[in-house]
Amino acid sequence: MIHLKDIDTKAPKGTDKAKTKVALAGILKGLDELQNLMYAENKHSILIVIQGMDASGKDGLTRDVFTSMNPQGVNVNSFKEPTNDELAHDFLWRIHNRVPARGMIHIFNRSHYEDVLVTRVHGLTDDDTARKRMHAINDFERLLTQHNDTHILKFYLHVSHKEQLERLEERISKPQKMWKYSPEDIKESKLWDTYMKYYEDVFAHCSDIPWHIIPADQNWYKSYLVAKALHKTLTSLNMKYPGMKKK
DSSP, X not given: OOOXXXXXXXXXXXXXXXXXXXXXXXXXXXXXXXXXXXXHHOSOEEEEEEEEOTTSSHHHHHHHHHTTSOGGGEEEEOOOSOOHHHHTSXXXXXXXXXXXXXTOEEEEESOGGGGGTHHHHTTSSOHHHHHXXXXXXXXXXXXXXXXXXXXXXXXXXXXXXXXXXXXXXXHHHOGGGGGGOOHHHHHHHTTHHHHHHHHHHHHHHSOSSOEEEEEOSSHHHHHHHHHHHHHHHHHHTOOOOOOSOOO
16 A cells, blocks of 8 residues: 655655766667667557646656657647546546557556546545546556557656645746646645545555656656656567568
8 A cells, every 4th residue: 555645755865966867868868769669660559647746747757758759759648627528428538549559659647547536536526436437447558558568657746745835836936937827726735635545545446557656856856767667668678670671
């Protein structure tokens, strides 16, 4: 059982920031080549699921790690409040259409897990419905891995409440961040404990594919851990360039 309050939101003491940034740069260079290799081989796909509270650094992570790759092979999707058309279907309908084809890396900046998190926090989904949805999510993720050779990496960006409030304050005080500000951010922040409760429930019931709990108070360390996990997964696929096509 994962208890978020027992997990640090910062890098371990003694972690060298400069050395970690150098290591990250090397990993990103390797990711560029590995992504190109996966695209050429066309046998595997990668789905990156990024979850976290407001201001946990989801957008920055996407920029810092994935813009080093060929944009033809990377796609970013963000699942916000569903449209009326989406609400007329099952909750995974809008998700399935956005999963990666072979050769592709898709990033879900917020994902299908919103439908067992935000909806529960605001009383739109009861516990029984949430349990059924989490069972469906496990089946859905199993479908992707078994029938499309999709490798799923799930990251929870673990930011402290204190750090979150400081970052939300920056959205009010710093001109270059004001466009991100929403009055709803502070209201949601006040529901912190409830969100933590339901996140921990998700970790307990949707961990057939394990979650990576990423300390997110320091952006350099967060990006390093995510890039390292992705690099490890891609390397493990033992991919090869297919060679010249036969006529």
